[in-house]
Amino acid sequence: MIFDSKIIYNKKISENFYHLKLKIKKNLVPLPGQFVNILIDDSCDIFLRRPFSIFNYENEKLEIVYKVIGKATKILSSKKKGETINFLGFLGNSYLDFISNNDNTSNDIILLGGGTGIASLNFLCQWLKNKKYKFTLLYGAKTKKEIFFLKNFKKFNTIFTTDDGSYGNKGFITHYLEKIVNNNSLIFACGPEPMLLTIKNLELKNKIYASFESYMGCGFGVCLSCVIKVKTDNNGFEYKRVCKEGPVFDLNSVILEKD
Amino acid sequence: MEINTTVKIGKLILKNPVMPASGTFGYGLEYKNFFNLSELGAIVTKGLSIIPVKGNKPQRLIETSSGILNSIGLQNIGVENFINEKLPELKKYKIPIIVNIYGKTIDEYIRVAERLSEVNIDAIEINISCPNVKKGGIQFASDKKAIKKLLYNIKKIYTRTIIVKLSPNINPVEDIAILCEEYGADSVSLINTLQGLAIDIIKRRPVLSNIYGGLSGPAIKPIALAMVHKVYKKVKIPVIGIGGIMTYKDAIEFLIAGATAIQIGSANFRDPLTCIKVIDGIKNFMKLNKIDDINLLIGTLNY
Ligand SMILES: Cc1cc2nc3c(=O)[nH]c(=O)nc-3n(C[C@H](O)[C@H](O)[C@H](O)COP(=O)(O)OP(=O)(O)OC[C@H]3O[C@@H](n4cnc5c(N)ncnc54)[C@H](O)[C@@H]3O)c2cc1C
Ligand SMILES: Cc1cc2nc3c(=O)[nH]c(=O)nc-3n(C[C@H](O)[C@H](O)[C@H](O)COP(=O)(O)O)c2cc1C
Ligand code: FES
Numbered sequence: 200m201i202f203d204s205k206i207i208y209n210k211k212i213s214e215n216f217y218h219l220k221l222k223i224k225k226n227l228v229p230l231p232g233q234f235v236n237i238l239i240d241d242s243c244d245i246f247l248r249r250p251f252s253i254f255n256y257e258n259e260k261l262e263i264v265y266k267v268i269g270k271a272t273k274i275l276s277s278k279k280k281g282e283t284i285n286f287l288g289f290l291g292n293s294y295l296d297f298i299s300n301n302d303n304t305s306n307d308i309i310l311l312g313g314g315t316g317i318a319s320l321n322f323l324c325q326w327l328k329n330k331k332y333k334f335t336l337l338y339g340a341k342t343k344k345e346i347f348f349l350k351n352f353k354k355f356n357t358i359f360t361t362d363d364g365s366y367g368n369k370g371f372i373t374h375y376l377e378k379i380v381n382n383n384s385l386i387f388a389c390g391p392e393p394m395l396l397t398i399k400n401l402e403l404k405n406k407i408y409a410s411f412e413s414y415m416g417c418g419f420g421v422c423l424s425c426v427i428k429v430k431t432d433n434n435g436f437e438y439k440r441v442c443k444e445g446p447v448f449d450l451n452s453v454i455l456e457k458d
Numbered sequence: 459m460e461i462n463t464t465v466k467i468g469k470l471i472l473k474n475p476v477m478p479a480s481g482t483f484g485y486g487l488e489y490k491n492f493f494n495l496s497e498l499g500a501i502v503t504k505g506l507s508i509i510p511v512k513g514n515k516p517q518r519l520i521e522t523s524s525g526i527l528n529s530i531g532l533q534n535i536g537v538e539n540f541i542n543e544k545l546p547e548l549k550k551y552k553i554p555i556i557v558n559i560y561g562k563t564i565d566e567y568i569r570v571a572e573r574l575s576e577v578n579i580d581a582i583e584i585n586i587s588c589p590n591v592k593k594g595g596i597q598f599a600s601d602k603k604a605i606k607k608l609l610y611n612i613k614k615i616y617t618r619t620i621i622v623k624l625s626p627n628i629n630p631v632e633d634i635a636i637l638c639e640e641y642g643a644d645s646v647s648l649i650n651t652l653q654g655l656a657i658d659i660i661k662r663r664p665v666l667s668n669i670y671g672g673l674s675g676p677a678i679k680p681i682a683l684a685m686v687h688k689v690y691k692k693v694k695i696p697v698i699g700i701g702g703i704m705t706y707k708d709a710i711e712f713l714i715a716g717a718t719a720i721q722i723g724s725a726n727f728r729d730p731l732t733c734i735k736v737i738d739g740i741k742n743f744m745k746l747n748k749i750d751d752i753n754l755l756i757g758t759l760n761y
Contacts, residue, residue, distance in 0.1 A: 238728065243704065244523075246728060247526065248727070413516065419488060425516075426518070427516070
């Protein structure tokens with residue numbers, strides 16, 4: 200589906216992070232884990248759209264949180280209230296595909312997020328909270344400055360860690376995962392690939408679902424640019440599309456680059 | 459004003475000259491949530507081979523100035539899965555289906571064409587920009603003998619419309635077009651992507667894992683237009699123009715240069731409605747300029 204949505208606001212929230220809120224007029228509701236693919240400008244200078252996870256959706260308002268890292272995100276950060284943003288949505292699968300109805304009886308859902316990966320997990324947190332699931336969020340950042348919406352995340356059962364100890368615990372979140380995990384914990388993760396690899400290397404017996412990022416040409420399944428290797432039964436692998444079969448995959452089924 | 463946008467490519471009758479380019483439209487069905495597929499002149503599928511192909515290692519694609527560079531590596535589900543899983547639904551749209559095909563050997567091309575003939579596919583578009591493993595990996599596109607043999611054999615088993623998709627990396631492209639006409643191709647389509655390279659200056663490595671990729675998008679449009687025009691002047695069979703088409707204006711340039719129909723590739727990634735917008739744009743242009751038949755535009759470049 201193609202959306203043309205008005206910007207409600209597009210605010211700087213910390214050094215390089217921005218928070219974009221859009222008014223949605225269509226009768227479609229996104230699910231946690233899904234993403235949108237935004238057309239950045241009308242000229243062909245930035246030819247491809249850019250994918251961003253959904254940070255939140257409430258009362259026909261869609262939010263994303265993004266980090267300015269290059270030319271497209273720079274242009275995005277200059278857009279003003281009232282301007283229209285064209286995007287494709289709501290794309291990909293959802294974390295919810297992996298939560299069965301009986302899971303809310305156990306109190307053992309663990310979410311781990313690092314960097315901008317926290318965006319899609321926030322939406323999942325909101326959903327879990329509304330449905331009265333019990334969960335723990337492990338939120339990792341390089342420094343305190345890179346933790347955004349601190350207040351918002353404090354509402355949840357959140358353990359903060361920073362690489363330099365400037366806020367919360369010092370160290371990596373994967374370390375805390377080992378401390379709190381038990382046999383029936385269901386784990387969701389979103390973050391940079393080295394983080395996912397560290398989680399994988401813990402060799403936990405738990406079900407772990409992770410959201411992946413890859414370079415996208417279309418975002419809706421036609422260009423086959425965004426593929427990652429997923430194990431098949433016969434010890435082989437097949438390429439699956441992060442934009443279509445993903446972005447959420449069973450972490451242990453994915454063959455990571457440095458595996 | 460009544461306008462006629464119907465064009466003919468071999469035995470195919472297209473109600474308008476606009477179709478997607480292979481590899482940018484999946485197997486067609488991926489776009490059904492965006493618009494009614496029956497509006498298209500025809501559907502062109504991703505390149506199919508005799509058995510499924512995994513494709514290249516990522517990274518497979520990178521944005522470049524006004525375009526993209528890709529090395530997908532012709533990943534596809536194989537002709538049999540296409541026939542079983544995609545074709546039945548695709549046929550419901552009642553528009554011509556053009557299946558793009560390729561092989562690693564002449565025999566593989568023939569086997570794909572044979573299967574498609576059995577299920578009454580309206581047209582095949584033969585992608586010759588692939589390496590021939592039996593000849594040390596040199597591209598079919600640069601091997602006149604192989605092209606002759608390919609066409610000669612495919613004509614024997616496939617009697618509907620045959621389009622040969624030409625590579626811009628082989629010069630002069632007109633020579634190959636003439637050869638295709640001589641050996642019974644009903645049409646030639648051009649251009650496929652131009653070879654290119656993108657470099658990560660920190661790692662000093664190619665961005666694409668395959669090293670080289672194929673360039674497409676607005677960056678290649680002037681090259682494509684020139685090639686289409688040169689080929690148009692040398693052959694009588696209809697030419698299908700491809701390369702960097704983003705708007706109806708681009709499409710009309712190709713028609714004037716000599717293309718009977720056009721294909722839209724990379725633009726679909728930016729705007730999945732491009733094909734529909736181009737169709738509408740062409741119709742409006744014709745009305746505004748009092749052109750009642752699209753065929754009156756084709757090949758009218760004057761100088
Ligand atoms: C499913 C998904 C969800 C994402 N969610 C978020 C999010 O919530 N917040 C956030 O800040 N970022 C998110 N990203 C990353 C975001 O898409 C990139 O930061 C953005 O595209 C950078 O564009 P640029 O032009 O500013 O940077 P560039 O200078 O063009 O590129 C810098 C890097 O950005 C990435 N990138 C560039 N183009 C693309 C593309 N077409 N597809 C995918 N990656 C690309 C590449 O890794 C590249 O090396 C997500 C990516 C994916 C695939
Ligand atoms: C991602 C991608 C995949 C492609 N796959 C194929 C293919 O399978 N077979 C083929 O003949 N051409 C393929 N092409 C080439 C296009 O059909 C077209 O010739 C080329 O992209 C130029 O048109 P454009 O500038 O409108 O994109 C592909 C192009 C792209 C960008
Ligand atoms: S981004 Fe095009 S198939 Fe996934």
